[in-house]
Amino acid sequence: MSGELDGTLLKVFVAIIECHGFSAAAERLHKTQSTISQSLQRLEEIVGTPLVQRSSRSVSLTPGGETFLIYARQILKLHADAINAVQLPDEQVCIHVGMPEDYAQFCLSGVLRDFQAQFPQVRPDICCEMSTALVSRLQRGELDLVLGVQHANLQPGEFLCDEPLVWVAAEGWRADKDPSVPLAVYAEGCAFRANAVRALAEAGRPWHVVYTSQSPRGIGIAIEQGQSVGVTARRLVPPGWQVLDEAQGFPPIDPARLMVWRSAQSQALAVEALVEILCRALGRSELLAQRGLAGLTAGHQPQQ
CATH class of the missing domain: 3.40.190.10 (Periplasmic binding protein-like II)
Incomplete structure (x- = not known):
């Protein structure tokens, strides 16, 4: 080791790993990408070993970096704890x-x-x-x-x-003659939606999306109209909705x-x-x- 550990350098190192790259770390810390690179280089000089393996598309930890990351996070946590411990009670x-x-x-x-x-x-x-x-x-x-x-x-x-997931519909909803399940779901990329669609595909049951929303309330309005089926966590099922099961033709869904x-x-x-x-x-x-x-x-x- 050729110097003392600097908390700023540790924050840069942790940000690079948590953000999966130099540019995202620079954005988080409001620094330039060159500053991020120089800070990491300085930290590696201090500890005397490479911490990060760089490629054109990603970064990964070296064996030494994996060990050092544990200590870096502990040091930053202790730093924050020390500041919090001496704050005045009325300082919000x-x-x-x-x-x-x-x-x-x-x-x-x-x-x-x-x-x-x-x-x-x-x-x-x-x-x-x-x-x-x-x-x-x-x-x-x-x-x-x-x-x-x-x-x-x-x-x-x-x-x-x-998080167990279940099929839900308005009370009184019944499947009509269309064998395809009408879905009210979040946009593509939602884990609830992905798990539900995969369950239908594996069961060989056709489906189609009739409504999408980024808002749980938007999904809820569509379901309460009685024309579509949704998927949610079991604990989030609101009063007045029914849970649909295998007896009604709805396969189990992998948990989130x-x-x-x-x-x-x-x-x-x-x-x-x-x-x-x-x-x-x-x-x-x-x-x-x-x-x-x-x-x-x-x-x-x-x-x-």
Whole structure:
């Protein structure tokens, strides 16, 4: 080692890995791409070994980089913890949180109540969009934490739980003579839609899309008109809807994966507490035990 570790250099290194490249890291940190490259080069000189393998299309960690990434994240977390620990109680800070609108409707009221009981000086700023858009915002440095569904084109997040999916329709909906299933779904790229369509294809049942929307409420309006079938997480099924099963000709759907993504530059103590509250609201007992939260009860949902 030929120098002292600089937190700014560590942030650059972590951003390159989390953003899967130099240009996205530069956008997140509001720096030029050449500055990002120079910072990484300086860090590699300090630690005395290459940390990142570069190619024309991607970056990946060297064996030394894989080990160093663990310590870099811990150092950045301790840095944020130290700052948070000495903040005055009446000094309000903000954390920026993203989650899909339907999950916000399901649990946000109770989650925020529990969070602000622990951190009254922290103001949550909530952004509701599709999971893919939210993770992109996090990579650009606009969000500290994202709760969302893993999609095929997203970097892996921190696994929260499997999310069982079900077919839904308005109460009283019946299949007509058309054997093709009329779907009201999110746009292409949605994990719920992809899993549902794959289930229909494997069962040999034809389908066609009659309505798409980026909004859960838009999907809900289409379903409530009684002319289409949707797919959602079992826990998100609203009152007055029916769940369609194999007896009605609808095959089982593979579950989605509910994840959390967090930024290395986040308010570490507050974000960690919020993740724990989300685990309690949405996760499983084994996940809580892994996080040292064995005293929390699985399946407990916050009061709305």
